[in-house]
Amino acid sequence: MALIVQKYGGSSVADAEKIKSVARRIVETKEGGNEVVVVVSAMGDTTDELIQLARQVNPKPQERELDVLLSTGEIVSSTILAMALHNLGYKAVSLSGAQAGIETDAIYSKARILRLEPKRVIEELEKGNIVIVAGFQGITKGMDITTLGRGGSDTTAVALAATLKAQICQIYTDVEGVFTADPRLVPEARKLKEIGYEEMLELATLGAKVMHSRAVELGEVYNMPILVASSFSDKSGTIIHGGIMMEVRNKVRGIAHDLNVAKVTVVGVPDQPGIASAIFEPLVKANISVDTIVQNASINNITDLTFTVARGDLDNAMSLVQPIAKSIGARKCVSDSTLAKVSIIGTGMQNTPGYAANMFRTLYEQGINIQLITTSEIRITCIVGEDRVEDAVKALHKAFELERDVI
Amino acid sequence: MALIVQKYGGSSVADAEKIKSVARRIVETKEGGNEVVVVVSAMGDTTDELIQLARQVNPKPQERELDVLLSTGEIVSSTILAMALHNLGYKAVSLSGAQAGIETDAIYSKARILRLEPKRVIEELEKGNIVIVAGFQGITKGMDITTLGRGGSDTTAVALAATLKAQICQIYTDVEGVFTADPRLVPEARKLKEIGYEEMLELATLGAKVMHSRAVELGEVYNMPILVASSFSDKSGTIIHGGIMMEVRNKVRGIAHDLNVAKVTVVGVPDQPGIASAIFEPLVKANISVDTIVQNASINNITDLTFTVARGDLDNAMSLVQPIAKSIGARKCVSDSTLAKVSIIGTGMQNTPGYAANMFRTLYEQGINIQLITTSEIRITCIVGEDRVEDAVKALHKAFELERDVI
Numbered sequence: 001m002a003l004i005v006q007k008y009g010g011s012s013v014a015d016a017e018k019i020k021s022v023a024r025r026i027v028e029t030k031e032g033g034n035e036v037v038v039v040v041s042a043m044g045d046t047t048d049e050l051i052q053l054a055r056q057v058n059p060k061p062q063e064r065e066l067d068v069l070l071s072t073g074e075i076v077s078s079t080i081l082a083m084a085l086h087n088l089g090y091k092a093v094s095l096s097g098a099q100a101g102i103e104t105d106a107i108y109s110k111a112r113i114l115r116l117e118p119k120r121v122i123e124e125l126e127k128g129n130i131v132i133v134a135g136f137q138g139i140t141k142g143m144d145i146t147t148l149g150r151g152g153s154d155t156t157a158v159a160l161a162a163t164l165k166a167q168i169c170q171i172y173t174d175v176e177g178v179f180t181a182d183p184r185l186v187p188e189a190r191k192l193k194e195i196g197y198e199e200m201l202e203l204a205t206l207g208a209k210v211m212h213s214r215a216v217e218l219g220e221v222y223n224m225p226i227l228v229a230s231s232f233s234d235k236s237g238t239i240i241h242g243g244i245m246m247e248v249r250n251k252v253r254g255i256a257h258d259l260n261v262a263k264v265t266v267v268g269v270p271d272q273p274g275i276a277s278a279i280f281e282p283l284v285k286a287n288i289s290v291d292t293i294v295q296n297a298s299i300n301n302i303t304d305l306t307f308t309v310a311r312g313d314l315d316n317a318m319s320l321v322q323p324i325a326k327s328i329g330a331r332k333c334v335s336d337s338t339l340a341k342v343s344i345i346g347t348g349m350q351n352t353p354g355y356a357a358n359m360f361r362t363l364y365e366q367g368i369n370i371q372l373i374t375t376s377e378i379r380i381t382c383i384v385g386e387d388r389v390e391d392a393v394k395a396l397h398k399a400f401e402l403e404r405d406v407i
Numbered sequence: 408m409a410l411i412v413q414k415y416g417g418s419s420v421a422d423a424e425k426i427k428s429v430a431r432r433i434v435e436t437k438e439g440g441n442e443v444v445v446v447v448s449a450m451g452d453t454t455d456e457l458i459q460l461a462r463q464v465n466p467k468p469q470e471r472e473l474d475v476l477l478s479t480g481e482i483v484s485s486t487i488l489a490m491a492l493h494n495l496g497y498k499a500v501s502l503s504g505a506q507a508g509i510e511t512d513a514i515y516s517k518a519r520i521l522r523l524e525p526k527r528v529i530e531e532l533e534k535g536n537i538v539i540v541a542g543f544q545g546i547t548k549g550m551d552i553t554t555l556g557r558g559g560s561d562t563t564a565v566a567l568a569a570t571l572k573a574q575i576c577q578i579y580t581d582v583e584g585v586f587t588a589d590p591r592l593v594p595e596a597r598k599l600k601e602i603g604y605e606e607m608l609e610l611a612t613l614g615a616k617v618m619h620s621r622a623v624e625l626g627e628v629y630n631m632p633i634l635v636a637s638s639f640s641d642k643s644g645t646i647i648h649g650g651i652m653m654e655v656r657n658k659v660r661g662i663a664h665d666l667n668v669a670k671v672t673v674v675g676v677p678d679q680p681g682i683a684s685a686i687f688e689p690l691v692k693a694n695i696s697v698d699t700i701v702q703n704a705s706i707n708n709i710t711d712l713t714f715t716v717a718r719g720d721l722d723n724a725m726s727l728v729q730p731i732a733k734s735i736g737a738r739k740c741v742s743d744s745t746l747a748k749v750s751i752i753g754t755g756m757q758n759t760p761g762y763a764a765n766m767f768r769t770l771y772e773q774g775i776n777i778q779l780i781t782t783s784e785i786r787i788t789c790i791v792g793e794d795r796v797e798d799a800v801k802a803l804h805k806a807f808e809l810e811r812d813v814i
Contacts, residue, residue, distance in 0.1 A: 016463035023464075050483070056423035057430075057491035065493070065501055069486040072479035076457070079476040084464035086472070094472055099550060120550075143506060143527075 002167040003125070004029055007039040007135065007157035011174040012231035013077045014044035016084075022231060023084035025172070026130060030090065035125050037164065039135040039157040040081055042073025063108035067137075067147045071097070074134035074153070082132045092130040095120060097137035098145070102156065104138035110149030111138055116163045133160065151212020158215045162222035168239075169224055171211055172231035177238035178203060178210055180402035181255040185393045188403040192253065194239045199253045202345045202379045216240060252346040252355060252400040255393050259386055261291075261339045262314040263371065264321060265306040268331025271298035275328055279305065282320045288313045292341075292374045292383065306372060308383065311337050339371065340389035343381040344396060355400075356380050362399040366391050409574040410532070411436055414446040414542065414564035418581040419638035420484045421451035423491075429638060430491035432579070433537060437497065442532050444571065446542040446564040447488055449480025470515035474544075474554045478504070481541035481560070489539045499537040502527060504544035505552070509563065511545035517556030518545055523570045540567065558619020565622045569629035575646075576631050578618055579638035584645035585610060585617055587809035588662040592800045595810035599660065601646045606660045609752045609786045623647060659753040659762060659807040662800050666793055668698075668746045669721040670778065671728060672713040675738025678705035682735055686712065689727045695720045699781045699790065713779060715790065718744050746778065747796035750788040751803060762807075763787050769806040775799050 006026065013019050030036050050069050054061040061069075078094035085092035101118045104111035124131045135153025138146050148155050154171055161169035178200065181189040195203070197220035204213045210228055219226045219240060229237025269275055276295070283290055293307045309317045314337050325333045349355040359380055363370055368391060372383035384392055397403065413433065420426050437443050457476050461468040468476075485501035492499035508525045511518035531538045542560025545553050555562050561578055568576035585607065588596040602610070604627035611620045617635055626633045626647060636644025676682055683702070690697055700714045716724050721744050732740045756762040766787055770777055775798060779790040791799055804810065 016460065019464055053423065053483075053487060054490055057426055057487055058494040061490045062493050065486045065489045068501055068503075069483060072482050075479050076460075076476060079472045080460060080464055082472045083461055083468045086469050087465040094475055096475075096552075 001033060001035055003035040003037065003164055004168055004170060005037045005039065005157050005161035005164065005166045006170045006172060007153055008041065008081075008231055009153065009171075009173045010041040010044055010046070012172055013040055013081065016080070019043075019077070019080050019084050020087075022172075023081060023088055025231065026081075026085065027088055027090055030130055034167075037121060037125070037131045037133060037160055037166070038081065039133050039153055039160065040074060040077045041135050041153040042070075043077045043080075046073040046076070064144065067108045067111075068145045070147050071134070071137040071145045074136050078132045078134040082130075085130055085132075090130055091128050092132060093124050094132045094134070095124070096134050097156065098139035098143075100131075100133045100160070102138035102159070104140060104146045104148070106140045106142070106144065106146065108146055111140075111146035113138060113148070113155070113159055116159055118160060118163055121160070121164065151214050154211050154215035155218060158218045158222075158224055158226065162218065162224045166224070168227055169219065170227040170229065171215075172229055173210070174230065174232065175210055175228070176230045176233060176235050177228050178240075179254065181393050181397045182257065185257070185390050186255070186397045189397065190403055190405060191235075192238045193236070193405075194241060195253055196347055197240055197242055198378050199345050199347060200240045202343065202376065203254055203256050252344045252349070252402065254345050255396045255400075255402065256341075256343045256345060257389050257393050258341040259389065260310050260312075261308050261341050261383060261386075262311045262317075262335060262337040263306060263308050263339050263383065264314070264317055264333065264335045265304055266321065266325045266330045266333050267304050269303050269305050269325075270329055271301045271303045276305070278328060279321060279324055280307075282324065283309075283317060286316060286320060288317050288320075292372055292381070294372050294374070308339070308341075308372070338386050339383050340386040341381050341383055342389055342392045342396065343379050344400065345379045347378050349378060349380060358399055359396060362395050363392055366395045368392050368395075408440060408442055410442040410444065410571055411575055411577060412444045412446065412564050412568035412571065412573045413577045413579060414560055415448065415488075415638055416560065416578075416580045417448040417451055417453070419579055420447055420488065423487070426450075426484070426487050426491050427494075429579075430488060430495055432638065433488075433492065434495055434497055437537055441574075444528060444532070444538045444540060444567055444573070445488065446540050446560055446567065447481060447484045448542050448560040449477075450484045450487075453480040453483070471551065474515045474518075475552045477554050478541070478544040478552045481543050485539045485541040489537075492537055492539075497537055498535050499539060500531050501539045501541065502531070503541050504563065505546035505550075507538075507540045507567070509545035509566070511547060511553045511555065513547045513549070513551065513553065515553055518547075518553035520545060520555070520562070520566055523566055525567060525570055528567070528571065558621050561618050561622035562625060565625045565629075565631055565633065569625065569631045573631070575634055576626065577634040577636065578622075579636055580617070581637065581639065582617055582635070583637040583640060583642050584635050585647075586661065588800050588804045589664065592664070592797050593662070593804045596804065597810055597812060598642075599645045600643070600812075601648060602660055603754055604647060604649055605785050606752050606754060607647045609750070609783065610661050610663050659751045659756070659809065661752050662803050662807075662809065663748075663750045663752060664796050664800050665748040666796065667717050667719075668715050668748050668790060668793075669718045669724075669742060669744040670713060670715050670746050670790065671721070671724055671740065671742050672711055673728065673732045673737045673740050674711050676710050676712050676732075677736055678708045678710045683712070685735060686728060686731055687714075689731065690716075690724060693723060693727060695724050695727075699779055699788070701779050701781070715746070715748075715779070745793050746790050747793040748788050748790055749796055749799045749803065750786050751807065752786045754785050756785060756787060765806055766803060769802050770799055773798050773802045775802075 082094040225241040489501040542563040632648040
């Protein structure tokens with residue numbers, strides 16, 4: 001008998017009818033001869049509603065209390081799902097994160113799992129129960145409730161799957177899987193049957209918001225296969241796993257894009273040691289995440305330093321960087337918030353120059369100006385004007401023949 | 408420094424504004440130089456809404472799951488109240504029933520407290536926190552969430568007050584205290600400054616729905632003074648305590664009434680051993696609570712047996728009793744669901760026949776027919792037609808001079 005861990009997101013359990021439908025899916029898996037552990041998110045907009053309620057009494061609620069408050073959302077959905085399963089005649093039991101043995105550190109609102117001792121989960125499985133675990137939450141050694149931050153329920157699911165040595169961790173959500181590009185931009189975009197963990201990470205962090213990178217990383221560490229599929233259809237999803245690198249070597253897997261990009265350029269910076277740290281340390285302290293950093297080759301010991309931040313951080317970043325630029329003798333500071341990232345992602349591209357060249361040529365042929373370029377082992381990213389990002393994604397999807405299912 | 412336990416009911420914390428106002432009251436108590444432990448109910452109609460949600464997926468939700476579900480209501484209100492206190496600049500921490508050390512049996516939906524070890528409550532008080540405890544809930548030895556059933560939050564508050572040796576347990580609710588009669592019926596009804604535990608118990612079980620008898624009983628066992636007052640006004644409430652019996656001996660304290668009364672009479676019952684048990688055992692098994700039982704003196708070994716039940720149980724009771732009546736050779740079975748109870752309550756009446764006589768004379772003078780009479784040590788109850796209950800309460804209130812504050 002195989003053990004399968006399933007996770008259902010907030011939109012999949014948004015109301016009683018949807019929960020009943022999720023219950024029927026779980027029963028199918030159980031009837032397939034499997035043991036089933038289910039992780040649920042809070043119903044629909046519950047989490048946002050609870051945050052709104054908190055803000056009505058305190059504009060900046062203490063995180064310890066907020067975590068306790070938010071954790072109730074997943075408790076509610078877990079009990080309702082258990083009741084729906086009872087109504088279908090199946091044995092089921094809901095467990096909180098604490099009861100499922102998820103011990104975390106005390107970093108409220110973004111706690112990390114320290115230990116997972118799912119003794120109670122195993123006991124309940126042995127009693128023949130379908131076990132429903134409230135996602136997104138854990139408990140500290142001091143018995144205080146924590147939440148795991150963004151992507152928390154995915155993390156709960158993968159962590160449980162890894163610890164319980166499940167056959168697979170199935171993430172059911174409101175998308176059908178991982179696509180070669182955003183289907184809203186590229187009608188020919190194709191759903192991938194499978195993808196590697198690292199490729200998925202690059203796709204996820206670059207805007208293909210299917211699941212949170214933290215859970216994918218955990219899957220990679222424990223080599224736990226993860227299925228991403230829709231809870232609203234029976235179509236097969238995408239399997240994220242580690243065994244496909246050989247077959248797909250040197251192949252672009254998908255095109256990611258991200259509109260949340262703003263650029264800051266410090267013009268005319270004296271090229272001397274300590275300048276970069278003088279500029280970036282204050283940003284780190286202000287909790288501003290700096291993404292791409294590019295420093296042009298220096299001419300006469302004068303260089304330009306460019307970096308990108310999320311658009312919401314631009315004003316803050318500029319107000320921090322401008323006085324520094326002045327103090328280090330830079331000429332000026334300019335910004336642009338009308339940019340976007342477009343990336344091609346695939347294992348092994350780094351050692352195969354053809355991919356970069358193909359990407360740049362394709363953009364050139366479309367008359368799209370490339371403002372910045374960065375690369376990782378499995379990704380090439382160009383920063384372009386946001387008004388051209390759709391053209392860029394479409395052209396790249398075609399250039400790399402992603403509409404064809406070639407392994 | 409005195410320790411005060413306060414409890415705020417659902418209507419007192421129904422929305423963010425009301426919670427802010429409760430926070431200001433708590434701060435006043437804290438600023439009065441006290442340590443404060445607060446027990447809260449769920450906000451407004453939360454509990455009913457959660458039950459409705461559960462019924463949408465399962466008409467008869469399993470009690471274990473229902474308890475977990477309902478316990479979230481009090482968790483939410485406890486965190487929001489803690490946040491509101493933070494916003495006023497005060498240290499506060501919310502604790503679940505489990506964190507507060509409330510261990511119960513595993514009788515879901517009506518668990519009884521087995522042990523209370525408020526180690527964490529004491530630690531948090533020592534740190535200078537106002538401690539907010541989620542009412543109505545506990546945890547079993549096996550770490551499953553339970554709820555304490557009706558009046559549960561009052562019970563949590565009195566139990567905590569007793570264990571922590573608080574100076575007083577203050578129950579804040581939507582009434583101003585305990586009145587000599589229902590002020591809607593008797594405009595002259597007077598709020599009592601104080602009342603004994605047993606008198607309060609009789610008033611509470613007979614329809615003066617101020618607080619649940621279970622919490623009053625607990626208060627009596629631990630001799631914990633309980634203040635009942637309104638959270639919406641600054642008027643002084645009623646103190647329930649054990650030290651006033653001497654002064655108020657032989658004094659009627661209040662008039663209670665209850666409209667939820669139906670009567671069953673088995674006519675022409677052979678007066679022989681075993682008849683009563685033949686009639687009542689099936690009712691007990693069907694979970695029908697039989698209240699007043701009266702058996703007339705038998706004439707020629709034939710008697711009439713009359714008892715009352717809640718109106719909602721009448722049909723069920725009749726269908727159980729009719730075949731039994733037939734089998735034991737009774738003449739017939741009749742019922743009346745248009746009845747009401749009216750009671751006078753006060754310590755020491757039993758040994759002072761004047762009170763009973765005064766009650767019967769008053770009702771006679773009003774032309775009110777008494778159908779049944781029962782008494783306890785501190786109560787005399789008459790069953791009358793529901794159409795005359797208002798007249799009865801008014802006349803008795805006047806006859807016993809309850810509008811006057813005499814000790």
